[in-house]
Amino acid sequence: MQRTLRSALLAGFAITLAPMLAGCQMAAAPAPLAASPIASNDPLAHPAPGEWTSDGRDYTAQRYSPLTQINAGNIGELGLAWYADLDTYRGVEATPLYADGVLYNTLAWNITTAYDARTGAVLWTYDPQVPREFGRLACCEPVSRGLALHGDKVIIATLDGRLIALDRTTGRPIWTTRTFPLHSGYAYSITGAPRVFGDKVVVGQSGGDLGVRGFVSAYDVETGAEVWKFYLTPSPTDTPDGAASDPVNAMMRATWSDEGLWRQLGGGANPWDAIAYDPALNLVYVGTGNAVPHSRYYRSNDEGDNLFVCSIVALDAATGAYRWHYQMNPGEEWDWTCTQSMIAADLEIGGRTRQVLMQAPKNGFFYVLDRATGEFIQAGAHVFQNWNEGFDAHGRPITSEAVRYTEEPHLVAPGPGGAHNWFPMAFSPRTGLAYFPAYQSAFVLARQPGWTPQPMRSNSGWGFVSTGEAAATRARLTQQANALEKAWLTAWDPVANRIAWQVELPRHGNGGAMVTASDIVFAGTTRQTFTAFDARSGRQLWEYPTQSAPVAGAISYELDGVQYIAINAGWGGGAAQIERGAGIEMPRAPARLLVFRLGGTAQLPPLPANASAPPEPPPLRASEATVARGALLFQQTCAVCHGQNAIGGVKDLRHMTAETHAAFTRIVLEGLLLDRGMASFADILSREDAEAIHGYLIARANEDWGR
Structure with missing residues (x-):
């Protein structure tokens, strides 16, 4: 069996495709793109070299810092400048932001703090008082992945659906708006960072697993007033929503069965993390989530592509009007989301310069699309996968029937944790490589017989218990899945469509990447370290023990002529839940914000004592x-x-x-x-x-x- 899996893995890596026709469907010919309202001096489009003013640093979302003071020759002198105890053992997933001498950070429950970036002194803290019962609606802890800045405002999107603009100087609220209603049975939440694109704040939401209908919405950055909303699955009543998605509702609806539970549960497609923007094209790119129920049998009678689940959807930034889409997994039913980092770059492919959008979603492939048209250019597998048998002439994936599970257990690779989950990806225009933490995994899936949805529960339609011969099959396939597990920091060449290098890491949950113009990649690891790698070779250059695995993305900023590196170290979230093995948590400290500079001399306190073994359980008395x-x-x-x-x-x-x-x-x-x-x-x-x-x-x- 191992020989078969290795052969399949090599076959997956070998998929390299010439440019092909678009893998997207268009509605009636779209209107010409509106002129971009973004001025050439927009600080979010062109931040100063020493600033980090948005989640991906600028609108390309490359997480690339032009700073070079810290380099391979002196990185051994990199030390801790200051740190802030965050007083939580919850996962801390936010990318901090920096502007004008102030570092902004946010934690679980959206508690937001501004620090003096030189010393770490707290300037202000704002607690939006998120009701703690919303913790049960968040898939993977009540985390927040970041903030947005605009002019005099810090903007937060709270777990319970509020968009709040704070005064950057005082932390006091300027305006508040609600992005979704609150009432019984509504399972929406927000865990992703809000994004400011020009004069608008764009935000998505979570909750697809519990049964909601995904949408993305835009708000006026000065007032909080809603500008447009776009639903990402069709109207359950087949009547207009009064939203920007209305003109393509029929196109979406045609890809869903007349039967199935999608009307009751909303269909999913929640845009729970990455949303990107091209100011020249004036397009907003929305990465969508998994379908609900996960099982297409229960969701849509095993029929249809089910747009727009597991897709990238391009919308006109001014109006929210549909422009194009590409669907990574038609008829998605494996909990594979396409909400991961989307990065813009101009690359020389096939003898010409292409304006591309790049993404490595959960399904194990790295995609390169034309960001103006959605045309599929190429894609390649970076882990073992058994779902894809190639792409047709239009760039549509050919899905293997081997992963269309029934009531009998099927081995599906990657597993629901994904080959690349939300952990941020970076790209260096100097090396031409993209950097991201990769996870090779598989999972045993089967449909639960006679399943019916339950309110406020994870509505997958999956069965987790087998009997008789099926139980033996499940056990055998689970052993195969366990044998496949590996984790790496991966460097991908998007032009050659192949892995450039990989560094093996201990287990799933390694943090996001950030790369600098001195060709250094910074990333957190499950060794509970913050580590620097040579961006061209993967050679480890430096490592710092952080006492908790950093899962967030790092930033670099410059103040008084000194380059700093900042990272949140707070193990938790989905990584902690999916991680296999013994299931005993690593001894770890509470979460901290760590800030480094050359010559830094600060020291962390010793790791607190931790019990060496779990307590003995009581005897089993249940039948x-x-x-x-x-x-x-x-x-x-x-x-x-x-x-x-x-x-x-x-x-x-x-x-x-x-x-x-x-x-x-x-x-x-x-x-x-x-x-x-x-x-x-x-x-x-x-x-x-x-x-x-x-x-x-x-x-x-x-x-x-x-x-």
């Missing part, structure tokens, strides 16, 4: 039937935060203390730990349900005790 029922309820309700098979996650529930076991039902039904983000589930779980889940967790703890 086999109760444990089986609890396993299903856990996968539907708890696994998004507490890990598949109760391994890892925000809190590894196999390792509960005796006190937590005693209070388990109250925690689940009464919200005893609401202040930590563990809301009550009494609206969807009965006492019998909670006790069944508890029985399953005790069974899992006893299975794995002593590992």
Whole structure:
């Protein structure tokens, strides 16, 4: 079997394609692009070399710093200048921003702080008081991936759907607007960074797994007034929404079955992270998420491409009007999102200069598209994958029937964690390479027989328990999936369409990349280090022990002629939940913001003492039937935060203390730990349900005790 997998892996790497026709569908001929309102001196389009004023630094989102003071010759002198304790063990995923001597940062629950960038002194802190019950709506902890700056404003997008403009000097609110309504059964949340493009703030939202209809919306940066909204799945009532998406609603609708649960659950396609912009073309690029339910059988009667799930959609920035799209995975049903970093560059491909948009989404391929037209140029696999059999003459992927799972278990690669998840990607115009953390994985998927959706739960339609011969098949395929797992920092050549180099790293969850003009790539690793690599060869140049794995993207800024590097080190989020293995968290410190400079002499305090082993679990007293029922309820309700098979996650529930076991039902039904983000589930779980889940967790703890 290993020989077969290696052969398939090599075959995946070998896919290199000549430029092809567009893999997108167009509505009626679009109107000419409106002239860009962006002035040549727009500081967000052209920040000063020492500033980092937006998530990807500028509108190209290359995460490329032109600073060169820190280089391969002196990087051994790089030391800690200052740090800020962030007082949380939650995942910290934000890219900080820097302008005019001030560093801006945001944490879980959207708590935002401005620091003196020289010393780390706190200038102000703003807490939007996000209701803690929203923690149960966030797929992967109540994280925030960043902020936006515009003129005198810092703009935050809160987990509970508010867009708030703060005064940059004082941190006081200037305006607040709501991006989605709040009412029972609505499962929207926001975890991505808002983006300012010219005079508009553009923001997406999360929640597709729980059952919502994805959309992206734009707001006036001065007032917060909504300018346009574009829905990314068709109207469930087949009536106009009064939105910018109305003219293409029929085009979307034609790709969905008349049968299926998409109308009830919204279809998904939530744009929960990357949104990009080209000021010359005046186009906003929206990366969309997975479908809901995940299973296309239940969602759309196993029919149709289901636009616009797992796509890049280009919209007119002024009006929100549709311009083009490219769909990476027609009929997506594997939890593969296309919300990952989108980077603009001009590259010489096929003998001519192409204006390209690049993305490495979860499905294991690196894509190069024409950013003006959406034309598919080329794509190549960077990990083992078994879903793609090539691309047709229009750039449409040819999906293998081997991954169209049924009630029988199927091996699908990559797994739901994705070959490249949200962790930021960087690109250097000097080396011509893109840099991102890659994860090779597979997962065993099967459809759950007789599945029906449940409100406010992860509505996948997947089955996680098999019996009889199917159980033996699942066990065999799971062993194969486990054997495939590897993690790297990958450098990809988007012109040659191949891997340039890779550095193997210990496990999934390595942080985003940032690259400088001195040809250094900075990235956090699961060794709990912040590390520098040679951008041309991958050779390690420097490493600093951070006491918690940095998953966020770093920035570089210049102040008083000194170059600084800043990174959040806060292990958590989806990486912590998906990570396989023993499921015992690494000893780690609370999250910190770390800032480095040449000659820095600050020191971190010693790592706090950490228990060397989990507590012994209580004896199992629940019946086999109760444990089986609890396993299903856990996968539907708890696994998004507490890990598949109760391994890892925000809190590894196999390792509960005796006190937590005693209070388990109250925690689940009464919200005893609401202040930590563990809301009550009494609206969807009965006492019998909670006790069944508890029985399953005790069974899992006893299975794995002593590992």
